[in-house]
Amino acid sequence: MTKLSDRYSPQEVEKRIYAWWTENNYFSGADKSTLPPFSIILPPPNVTGSLHLGHALDHTIQDVLVRWKRMSGFNVLWLPGTDHAGIATQSVVEKDLKKKNLFRTQLGRDQFVEKVWEWKNQYGDHIVEQMKRLGESCDWNRLCFTLDEGVSKAVRKVFVSLYEKGQIYRGKKLINWSPGLESAISDLEVEYIEVKGQLYYIKYPLEDGSGELTVATTRPETLLGDVAVAVHPEDERYASWIGKNVHLPLTQRKIPVIGDESVDREFGSGVVKITPAHDFNDYNLGLKHQLPQINILNKNGTLNDSCGVYTGLSVVEARKRLVSDLEQQNLLIKTEPHTHQVGHCSRSGWVVEPLLSEQWFVRMKELAGPAQRVVESGTITFEPESWTKTYLHWMEIIQDWCISRQLWWGHRIPAWTCLKCLKLTIAEEDPKRCQHCAHEELQQDEDVLDTWFSSALWPFSTMGWPEETETQKTFYPTSVLVTGHDIIFFWVARMIMMGLEFKKDVPFRKVYIHGLIRDANGKKMSKSSGTALDPVKLIDEVGADALRFTLISQLAAGRDLKFSLPRLEGYRNFMNKIWNAARFSLQALNDFKVMTPEEEAQLNKNNLSTHDKWILFKLGVCEKEVEFYLNQFRFSESAQSIYEFVWHQFCDWYLELIKPSLQGPQNSERVMSQWVLAQVLNRVVRLLHPFAPFISEEIYQMLPVKSKACILEVYPTVRTDRSLLAFGDEASAQTMDIVVAVITAIRNIRGENRIKPGLKITVRLSPSDDKSQKILGANKAIIMRLAGLDHCEVGPAASLSKCALSPIRLHSSAVDVIVPLEGLVDLKIEVQRIHKNLEKLKRDFVTLEQRLQDKSFLKQAPEEVVRQGHEQLITLKSQMSTLEEAARRLS
RNA sequence: AGGGAGUUAGCUCAGUUGGUAGAGCGCCACCCUUACAAGGUGGAUGUCGCAGGUUCGAAUCCUGUACUCCCUACCA
Numbered sequence: 001m002t003k004l005s006d007r008y009s010p011q012e013v014e015k016r017i018y019a020w021w022t023e024n025n026y027f028s029g030a031d032k033s034t035l036p037p038f039s040i041i042l043p044p045p046n047v048t049g050s051l052h053l054g055h056a057l058d059h060t061i062q063d064v065l066v067r068w069k070r071m072s073g074f075n076v077l078w079l080p081g082t083d084h085a086g087i088a089t090q091s092v093v094e095k096d097l098k099k100k101n102l103f104r105t106q107l108g109r110d111q112f113v114e115k116v117w118e119w120k121n122q123y124g125d126h127i128v129e130q131m132k133r134l135g136e137s138c139d140w141n142r143l144c145f146t147l148d149e150g151v152s153k154a155v156r157k158v159f160v161s162l163y164e165k166g167q168i169y170r171g172k173k174l175i176n177w178s179p180g181l182e183s184a185i186s187d188l189e190v191e192y193i194e195v196k197g198q199l200y201y202i203k204y205p206l207e208d209g210s211g212e213l214t215v216a217t218t219r220p221e222t223l224l225g226d227v228a229v230a231v232h233p234e235d236e237r238y239a240s241w242i243g244k245n246v247h248l249p250l251t252q253r254k255i256p257v258i259g260d261e262s263v264d265r266e267f268g269s270g271v272v273k274i275t276p277a278h279d280f281n282d283y284n285l286g287l288k289h290q291l292p293q294i295n296i297l298n299k300n301g302t303l304n305d306s307c308g309v310y311t312g313l314s315v316v317e318a319r320k321r322l323v324s325d326l327e328q329q330n331l332l333i334k335t336e337p338h339t340h341q342v343g344h345c346s347r348s349g350w351v352v353e354p355l356l357s358e359q360w361f362v363r364m365k366e367l368a369g370p371a372q373r374v375v376e377s378g379t380i381t382f383e384p385e386s387w388t389k390t391y392l393h394w395m396e397i398i399q400d401w402c403i404s405r406q407l408w409w410g411h412r413i414p415a416w417t418c419l420k421c422l423k424l425t426i427a428e429e430d431p432k433r434c435q436h437c438a439h440e441e442l443q444q445d446e447d448v449l450d451t452w453f454s455s456a457l458w459p460f461s462t463m464g465w466p467e468e469t470e471t472q473k474t475f476y477p478t479s480v481l482v483t484g485h486d487i488i489f490f491w492v493a494r495m496i497m498m499g500l501e502f503k504k505d506v507p508f509r510k511v512y513i514h515g516l517i518r519d520a521n522g523k524k525m526s527k528s529s530g531t532a533l534d535p536v537k538l539i540d541e542v543g544a545d546a547l548r549f550t551l552i553s554q555l556a557a558g559r560d561l562k563f564s565l566p567r568l569e570g571y572r573n574f575m576n577k578i579w580n581a582a583r584f585s586l587q588a589l590n591d592f593k594v595m596t597p598e599e600e601a602q603l604n605k606n607n608l609s610t611h612d613k614w615i616l617f618k619l620g621v622c623e624k625e626v627e628f629y630l631n632q633f634r635f636s637e638s639a640q641s642i643y644e645f646v647w648h649q650f651c652d653w654y655l656e657l658i659k660p661s662l663q664g665p666q667n668s669e670r671v672m673s674q675w676v677l678a679q680v681l682n683r684v685v686r687l688l689h690p691f692a693p694f695i696s697e698e699i700y701q702m703l704p705v706k707s708k709a710c711i712l713e714v715y716p717t718v719r720t721d722r723s724l725l726a727f728g729d730e731a732s733a734q735t736m737d738i739v740v741a742v743i744t745a746i747r748n749i750r751g752e753n754r755i756k757p758g759l760k761i762t763v764r765l766s767p768s769d770d771k772s773q774k775i776l777g778a779n780k781a782i783i784m785r786l787a788g789l790d791h792c793e794v795g796p797a798a799s800l801s802k803c804a805l806s807p808i809r810l811h812s813s814a815v816d817v818i819v820p821l822e823g824l825v826d827l828k829i830e831v832q833r834i835h836k837n838l839e840k841l842k843r844d845f846v847t848l849e850q851r852l853q854d855k856s857f858l859k860q861a862p863e864e865v866v867r868q869g870h871e872q873l874i875t876l877k878s879q880m881s882t883l884e885e886a887a888r889r890l891s
Numbered sequence: 892a893g894g895g896a897g898u899u900a901g902c903u904c905a906g907u908u909g910g911u912a913g914a915g916c917g918c919c920a921c922c923c924u925u926a927c928a929a930g931g932u933g934g935a936u937g938u939c940g941c942a943g944g945u946u947c948g949a950a951u952c953c954u955g956u957a958c959u960c961c962c963u964a965c966c967a
Contacts, residue, residue, distance in 0.1 A: 006927060192964095199967085217967060230967095264966065272967045281967075340966070386895070390962075393894075397964080485962090516961095553915085556905075559896075560961085564903055566916050573929040584926030636905075640914075655926075744933090750921095751933030757922050788924085844911065851911090857947040865910055865948090872911080 008579035010543025014694045027137045029077025031470035038074035039475035047082035051130035053517045056535040060548045067690035071715035080138035084146045086410040086451040087347045135693045144462045146454045154461035156428045163426045174283040177355035179301025180348025183406035192341040199338035203331045207245040216268025221318040225296040228274040233259035249331045277356045360404040367497040368395045383512045384557045403450045410448030456494035459507035480510040515560035542572040545692035553639045582699040588662040592674045611657040612676040614736035616728030618649045683716045734811040739779045745806040745817045746787040752833045753825045760790035766797040768814040804830045805886035809875040838883045845876045
C-alpha cells in the first residue's frame, strides 16, 4: 500500500474522483427502470453568471438528497440547466460592448443577439464547471438551456395555447417601466427603497376665481399629466367645489375637481392631483371616473414633447425647473421633508416610472385557483410549513403578469402583425401569411418574454414536452423542489400554475424552502458590498466536502444563515480527522483477510469484545438518527449525528480501544477487531457520502472490502445493516459507558490535580456490587492503558486518607474511583475539587428533593418521572456522602 | 399599516410531542502519547429578551411588551 499523507489534500482527490464518476456515467437517471423514481430539477442559474454561496447551499442540499436517494435504491434524476436570464445577460454584454464604444442599437437586433450567443458560448460553461467543483451529481447529459430548441418550442406552444384560451392578452396598461433598461418589468422586479424627499404644496386656482385648492405632492413634475384634482366627498373644506374646474398651474389646461372616498383627508392638504398615466392609484381612479390619460414621459425617462419647455428634461431636472417656475409665479406654498418608499428597478437600480404602454399580459386569477387548491389540499406541501401561508396570501392578491420585455435577448413573442389588415397572427411556427387576410407581409412583435415565463415551464419543458416522452412518464411530477424563499412567487408559484395547466398535474409534491446566506453581519451577501465570498475559492482552500458540510450543518429549517469562516475551518479539520482515522484503520487492516459470506455467517457474537459490540450499537443509533432526520429534511441534524459518531465515538474511543488488539499477535481477537473495524469504517464512509462525497469515495476505494463505487453503494440503515447491527447490544453499550466514565474520572483527577501525564499512577476502583465488579475486572487493562495507570486494584476501598475520590453512579452501577495522592500533589487542590463537585451535587439534590416533597407533583406527574426522581435522589445522596467522607479524611 | 421570523454560553447557532440547559469556535491549564498539533486530555462559562398566565413542572404552550430582521401593500 502506498503511504498516505497525514494531511488530506482535497484538490487532487476531488478532480480525479469527479472525472471518474462522470466517465462511468454514475449520475445518469434511467428513463425506464424498475426502481422507484426520484427526481429534482435544478433551479437554473444564470448562464453567464458565476456560482455564489447561495447556489452552493441550494445545490448542496439537492446533491445530498440526490445522493442519499440514489444510494437508497431509487432511480434518480437530477436535471440540470441554465437560464438565459434576459436582462442580466443582455446588460453584461451591453457593458462589454460599451468598452469598445459600441451600442446595441448600432449593431441592430440580429447582430447583437449573435454577440450575446458568442458570449454565452464563451462563458456559459463557467458556472457548470463551478457546479462540478462542488461535486454536484447532476445528469449532465441532459443539461438544458432555456433557449434550447426544445425548450423554446414548449415556450411557444404554451404562449399560443394560453393566447387561444384568452389567458394571454395584449393591452395598454400602466406598467412598471425601467428607464434604465427601457423595458417593462414585472411587479416583482420592483424593489421599494426608502427615500427622503419633499412634499410640495402647490396652488391650483379655481376657474371662477373664487379661491384656490392646495395640492400636496411628492412628484410636482407629473403635474403636466394631471387630469383632475380629487377631494374626499365628505370633506367640509372642499366638498362644495366638486364639479368645478381648476387651472392647472404652468399650463393653459383646466381640470375638474372630483370627489372620491379613497382620498385621505388627513394627508397633506387633503387634496390630491390625479395623474392616471403615471401613478397606479390615479390610474385606477382615472378609469373609475373616466378621466383621460396623459402620458408625459419618453421611454428613457425624459419628458416627452407634450411638455412644452420641459420637453427633453429628465424627471429630476424637470422637477427642479418646475418647482422654481411655480415659486416664481407664487404658486408654491411650502415644502415639507417627507420620507416615502420609492420603487427601484431591481436590475438597473433606476427609479421605476409607472408608464402607460402596450404590453402582453397573462391573466393570473384563473390559473391561480387550481394552484391555490393543490396547496390547500396538501397535494403540494411546503417545508417548512409556514411558507404555505405566504404562498396562499400571494395567490389571493395576484395581479395580471406583464410578460413582455423590451429586450432583444430571450424568447421573442410569437405574434405577428399583418401590415395590411393590422390583425395579429399568433403561431407556434413562424407564419408565412396572415391568418386573417392571408397577406404575406407580416411583422413580428419586437418584444421578448420575461425570463420567468420559460422558467415556469422548466419541470416539463426540460423533459421533452410537448412530446410525450419516457422521461416525463418516469420523472414527472418531480419529487421535491429545493429553493430559497426569495423566488417563491417568481418561480415556484408559476411552475405550479403552468404544471397544472399543461400537464394536468403538479410539477412537484414537496417544496423545500431554505434560508438565504448572509455575511458575518447578517447582511445579504453582495458583490457590490464586497462581502460576497466566492465558493470556488473556498473549495480551492479547504475542499468541497468541508464547504458542503459547513453549509449543511448551519442550515436550520427555513432560516437565513450567516456564513461562518471559523466553522468552515472546523469542518476542514473534520475532513482531516476522517482522513487520518481512515489512514490508521487501513494500515491496521493491511493484513485483513476478507471473509467469505460463509465465514461471516459463522461469526459468533460471543467472539466480539465489549467495545466491538458497543461501537456497533452506537453505529445503529447513528444510522437510525440519520435516516430519521433526512426523512424530515432536517439536514443539519443528520450531519451533526454523523459528525458526533465519527469523531467522538469512532475516533475518540473505538480506535483507541482496539489499538492493543490490532498491534497484538494474529489471534482470533485481532481477527474479530479487524472485521468490526472494516465494517464500521465501511459504514462511516457510506454514511458520509451524501454530505462529503469526495473524501468518502476516495477512502471507499481503498477499503479491503468494496464493490464498484461508494456513490453506488447502499445507504446504511438499521434495515440494510440488520445482520451487522445484530452484533451490537445495549448491555455492552452500558458497560462501555461505565468504563468510559471511570477513565474520564481518573483523567479528571489527574488533570485537576496537575498530575503529569507521563507519570504512571495507581488507582483503586471500588465497586459496590457484583455487576460493577465484573465490568471493572473485565476492562481493567483498557482502563489502565487509557488512564495511564501502572497499577489498578479492583476491590473494596482500604483507606481513603490522602486520596482523591470520584463516585460514579451510572446504569445502576456504583463505582468509587480512588487515586492515592500521597507525595504526588498538594492535597488542598483535591479538597477544592471535591468541594466544587459536592456543591454542584448539593444544588441538584436540593432542587430534586423539593420537587419530590411536593404533594401535587407526586399526585400529578407520571409515575415514571416520579420513580426516576427517587432513583436520582438516592444516587445523588450516595455520591454526596462518599464525597463528604472523602473530604473529611483529607482535611 | 398588515403578515411572518428571531431574541439561549464571549461569538455562531442547536434544542419537534413541557420533566434537572447543548454543540462548534473562542478562552484557561497540561501534553510533540508512533492515525491526526487541522491533534489529545481536563476545565470555566447561561435568572434561555422582559412581564404575566396555564401547569405538579415552561427555553419549550398562551397573553402582553421591548428590540432586531424579513416579506407584502400603501401615504398623493
